[in-house]
Amino acid sequence: MITGALHLDLDRDRPVALHRQIETAIRDAIRSGRLPLGAALPSTRTLSADLGVSRGTVVEAYQQLTAEGYLSSRGGGYTYVAAGARPPRPTPRPAPPSRPRIDFGYGRADVSSFPRAAWLRSVRRVLNDAPGDRLGYLNGRGSPELRDALSGYLNRVRGTDIDPDHMVICSGFAQGVSLVLHAAAARGARRLAVEDPTSQDAVQVARALGLQVVGIPVGEDGADVAALAASDADVVVLTPSHQWPLGAVLPPESRAAVIEWAVRRGALVVEDDYDAEYRYDRAPIGAMQGLAPDHVVHAGSVSKTLAPGLRLGWLAVPHDLADAVADAKILADRGSSSIEQLALADFLERGELDRHLRRMRPVYRRRRDVLLAALRERLPDLEPTGVSAGIHLVAWLPPDLDEESVIAAARARGVGIAGLRPHRMSPAGRDALIFGYSSIGERAIAEGVALVAEAIADVRGR
Ligand SMILES: Cc1ncc(COP(=O)(O)O)c(C=O)c1O
Structure with missing residues (x-):
C-alpha cells in the first residue's frame, strides 16, 4: 500500500529538533495503527517538500526509525512500515444491545413492507430526468416539485x-x-405548551432554546383547552387527529377554541399529523390547519407511512413565518437530500403512496384486531385505549402493577415494550404499556401478549 500525503504536526517553536519531531510523529502513527504494517511512506523528497524542511532532516528521521526497526527500505526506493512494528491493539467493540425477540416498539411504519421496487422506479426516474440544477443546493423551502406534490396530496x-x-x-x-x-423563539416566544403525555421532541428542543415548557392534561377528548387558555403559552404542539400516545380525537368545538385562543393571543399552533393515514372504526377527521392556515403549522413525515429512515418530513407554515423557518432549515443543514425529495415527489405523483397505504391499512387493521383479541383473552384487566386509529395502542395497567416492573419482566421473556411514564410531563398518573403493532406479524403479536401475561404473572407472584 502506498501512502499518499502524510499529515505530521511539527511545532517550530518547540526546542526539539525537527528530525526528532518527525521521528516521534511517525512512530506514534505506527503504534496507533494510523500507518499500518506494510504501508509505504512518502519519499524523503516528497515529505521534505510537504513539511517545508530540508531533505536531510527527513532522511535522518527515516534512518533513525529504520535503525529502531519501525521502517525498512526495500527495492524501488520506498520506505515501508516494517514487519517489526507493533500492530495496533484492537479496541474491543461494545457488544450490540440484545434485541427483544418480539418487539412492540412504536413509532414506525413496517419497514419490511417498504415498497422498494416502486421507490427504486422513482429514484431511477429522478436520476434519468432531473435537470442538473436540482442536484445543486436548493433554497430553504426544498424542492418545488415535492412541495407541489405534497400540498396537492x-x-x-x-x-x-x-x-x-x-x-x-x-x-x-x-x-x-x-x-x-x-x-418562534427568534420572534419572541417564551413558553411552549405540550400535551401531557407527549412525545418529547418539542420539549427537549424548547428547553435547549430556553423556553419554558408547560404540560396540558389530556383526557378522553384530547387536550384540555381551558388549561391551554390558562397556560400563558405562545406556542402549542398538538396531535389533534390522534393524540399521541393516548389516541383521543380533539372534538370540533375544542379545535375551534384552540384556534380562537391562537388568534386572540397571536400564538402559534403546531399540528403534528403523525399517523392520520390509519383509521379503522371512525370517520375521517380533517387536519386543523385547514381551518386556520395563518395560525396553524401542519407538520408531517413519511416515518409512519413509508420508513423513518428516509428522514423526509414537511411543514406548512403561516405565510409570515415561512422565510424564518426556511432560513432555519438552511442554517441547520442547507437542505434535505434533493434526490430523495424528487423521488418522493415522483412517488406521490404516480399514486404510489396511495397504493402503498391501500395495501398496508388492512394489514395493520388485522394486526390491531389480533392484538385486541389477545389482550381480551390473556390480559382482560388491562384497558386498551386509542384503538380506532394509528399503529399503536395504549393499555392502562390495573393499580397493583407498575409499568417499570412489567417492562423489565417482559424484557426478561424476550419482549420489548414501552411504558407511558417517560412521556409524562407531570409525575402523577396511571401507568400503562404502549403496544406498537405495525412491525410484528399476527402470530408474534399473539405470542408476545401471552409472554407479557406471563411477565405480569411473574411480577404478581413476587
Ligand atoms: C408523536 C410523533 N410525531 C411524529 C413522529 C415522527 O417523527 P419523525 O418524522 O422525526 O420520524 C413520531 C415518531 O415516532 C411520533 O411519535
Whole structure:
C-alpha cells in the first residue's frame, strides 16, 4: 500500500529538533495503527517538500526509525512500515444491545413492507430526468416539485389548505418542530405548551432554546383547552387527529377554541399529523390547519407511512413565518437530500403512496384486531385505549402493577415494550404499556401478549 500525503504536526517553536519531531510523529502513527504494517511512506523528497524542511532532516528521521526497526527500505526506493512494528491493539467493540425477540416498539411504519421496487422506479426516474440544477443546493423551502406534490396530496387527503410556497421540506417531524421553535423563539416566544403525555421532541428542543415548557392534561377528548387558555403559552404542539400516545380525537368545538385562543393571543399552533393515514372504526377527521392556515403549522413525515429512515418530513407554515423557518432549515443543514425529495415527489405523483397505504391499512387493521383479541383473552384487566386509529395502542395497567416492573419482566421473556411514564410531563398518573403493532406479524403479536401475561404473572407472584 502506498501512502499518499502524510499529515505530521511539527511545532517550530518547540526546542526539539525537527528530525526528532518527525521521528516521534511517525512512530506514534505506527503504534496507533494510523500507518499500518506494510504501508509505504512518502519519499524523503516528497515529505521534505510537504513539511517545508530540508531533505536531510527527513532522511535522518527515516534512518533513525529504520535503525529502531519501525521502517525498512526495500527495492524501488520506498520506505515501508516494517514487519517489526507493533500492530495496533484492537479496541474491543461494545457488544450490540440484545434485541427483544418480539418487539412492540412504536413509532414506525413496517419497514419490511417498504415498497422498494416502486421507490427504486422513482429514484431511477429522478436520476434519468432531473435537470442538473436540482442536484445543486436548493433554497430553504426544498424542492418545488415535492412541495407541489405534497400540498396537492395533503389538501386532497387531509383537508389542509396548503400553499406550496409556504412549505418547508425537512428531516422528519423531529427537525420540523425544531425549526418552528427556533423561528418562534427568534420572534419572541417564551413558553411552549405540550400535551401531557407527549412525545418529547418539542420539549427537549424548547428547553435547549430556553423556553419554558408547560404540560396540558389530556383526557378522553384530547387536550384540555381551558388549561391551554390558562397556560400563558405562545406556542402549542398538538396531535389533534390522534393524540399521541393516548389516541383521543380533539372534538370540533375544542379545535375551534384552540384556534380562537391562537388568534386572540397571536400564538402559534403546531399540528403534528403523525399517523392520520390509519383509521379503522371512525370517520375521517380533517387536519386543523385547514381551518386556520395563518395560525396553524401542519407538520408531517413519511416515518409512519413509508420508513423513518428516509428522514423526509414537511411543514406548512403561516405565510409570515415561512422565510424564518426556511432560513432555519438552511442554517441547520442547507437542505434535505434533493434526490430523495424528487423521488418522493415522483412517488406521490404516480399514486404510489396511495397504493402503498391501500395495501398496508388492512394489514395493520388485522394486526390491531389480533392484538385486541389477545389482550381480551390473556390480559382482560388491562384497558386498551386509542384503538380506532394509528399503529399503536395504549393499555392502562390495573393499580397493583407498575409499568417499570412489567417492562423489565417482559424484557426478561424476550419482549420489548414501552411504558407511558417517560412521556409524562407531570409525575402523577396511571401507568400503562404502549403496544406498537405495525412491525410484528399476527402470530408474534399473539405470542408476545401471552409472554407479557406471563411477565405480569411473574411480577404478581413476587
Ligand atoms: C408523536 C410523533 N410525531 C411524529 C413522529 C415522527 O417523527 P419523525 O418524522 O422525526 O420520524 C413520531 C415518531 O415516532 C411520533 O411519535
